Amino acid sequence: MGLLRSNKRTTITGKNLNNKTVNTINIKPKNTKKIINRYHFLIKCRAYIFKLLQIDLIKTDDELEINEFVQSYLQKRLNKSKGNNDIKLDYENELLQLRKKYNFNDKSKDQELLLILKFITTEIIDNGGLQRYQLASIMGQQSNRGGDSSKKLMEWILELNDNVVAAPELKQNHFIGMNTLEIGCLRIDNILSKNKYRKFINNIERIDLNSNHPEIAKQDFLLRDLPSNETEKFNLISCSLVVNFVPDEYKRGEMLIRLKQFCLPNGLVFLVLPLSCVENSRFMTSELLVNEIMGKGLNFKLLKEHKSNKIVYYLFQNVEGTEINKKYLKQHFNKRNHIDSSSKKNFKMNNFSISF
Ligand SMILES: C[S@@+](CC[C@H](N)C(=O)[O-])C[C@H]1O[C@@H](n2cnc3c(N)ncnc32)[C@H](O)[C@@H]1O
Known part of the structure; x- marks a missing residue:
């Protein structure tokens, strides 16, 4: 599997990684969740430090490039300062x-902050970074949530096509021969890609920040050129467990805006999130996401919703002839001001939010 190959060169501390390639990675199934949570935690902390230090890395989507940039940035800034050896930090606590x-x-x-950034970068690089995270995610698909999420998507597509006679406004044409974009694609043999669904899924363009297969383009959806005409848009966009991966709340908002910009009128968006993002967040609920952001803000209509123990699946349809209501989104979803967090402070909550 492509994932097992690595091009890594050196760690931040100068350790040679050429003989420590990712093919030595052997992840025990019980560790997948730990690896995924740790990686999310580290990149969120890193994004916050970037903001504090005013490091703007919007022009790159490449983990290797980010790490190299940070290494030389740290070299310059840490060398300049005196007395770093005197700073003793309990990094986990920091x-x-x-x-x-x-x-x-x-x-x-x-x-x-620089020392903490060095600590984070060292850990990310030494642990195999995004590749190891992706491997854990693939294994996690099997052990934590009973298969890949596109199983639910295809179940719904079949249902929609069955129902279309009863609900002609759903426009059957859009649920067959669909030109599809899969954002955050880990494997090309998921259920969505099965031959038996060719009638529905005509063509799949697969992208990911880190490609582990020639048929998956290495691309940051947030940096992809916007469509210049309808032929560059899609009938179906799958965005499964990607929005929660984005470490910055404004970039999450940008990602949702882009789903609208890349979706054809009456096209579908399959959005999947960890359930905790909408059930256990101080700043987000399913109601806010579905009715306010996707509904009033982006003019998507909810067609299907399913909650499992850990995951929430949504299927939205892009309402024909509608635009993005940026003013509404900015007014209501800015700086985590959109929910009364005091009402939820008794629970162990997370800070997942989406801002515009
Ligand atoms: C948890 S995995 C989810 C994979 C798969 N879609 C699933 O449902 O299991 C998240 C993936 O999203 C990718 N990703 C995150 N942000 C992205 C972006 N801005 N553009 C493209 N891919 C992105 C990551 O590289 C990672 O492989």
Whole structure:
């Protein structure tokens, strides 16, 4: 499998990785969740530090490039400073307290931030980074959630085509021969790709930040050129467990806006999230996501919804002739102001949010 190949060269500490390729990775199924959670945690912390240090890496989607940039950035900034050896940090604790201890108004802690950034980057590189995360995700598909999410998508597509006679407004044409974009694609042999569904899924363009197969293009959806005409849009876009991967709440908003921009009128968007993003967040609920953001903000209509123990699946249809209501989104979904967090403070909550 392509995932098992690695081009990594050196770690941040200069350790040669050429003989420590990812093909030595052997992930025990019980560790997949740990690896996935840790990776999410680290890239969220890193994104916050980038903001504090005003590092803007919007022009690159490449993990290797990001790591190399950070390495040389750290070399320049850490070398300049004196007394770094005197700073003793309990890194795990600093990461847990990051948002509390470090903020935009306090420039006096930049050296600590640089050291924490070094700690994060070293761990990401030494642990095999995105490749190892993807491998854990593939294994997690099997062990944690009973198969890949496109199983649910195809079940729904079949149902919609059965129902179309009863509900002609669904426009049958859009549910067969669909030109499809799969964002965050880990494998080309998922259920969506099965030959028996060719009638429905005509052609799949697969993209991911890190491609592990020649048929998956290495591409950041957030940086993809916007469609210049309808032929560059899709009848179906699958975005399964990708939005929650994006570490910045405004970039998550940008991703949803792009789903609208890349979706044909009456086209479908399959959106999948960990259930905790909408059931256990201080700032997001399923109602806000479906009715306010996807509904009033982006003019998508919810066709299907399913909640399993850990995952929530949505299928939306792009309402023909509608636009993005940016003003509404900016007004109601800015800076995590959209829910009364005090009402939920008794629970162990997370901070998942989407902003515009
Ligand atoms: C948890 S995996 C999900 C994979 C698969 N879709 C699934 O449902 O199991 C998330 C994937 O999304 C990819 N990803 C995250 N942000 C992305 C972006 N901006 N553009 C393209 N792919 C992205 C990551 O590289 C990762 O492989």
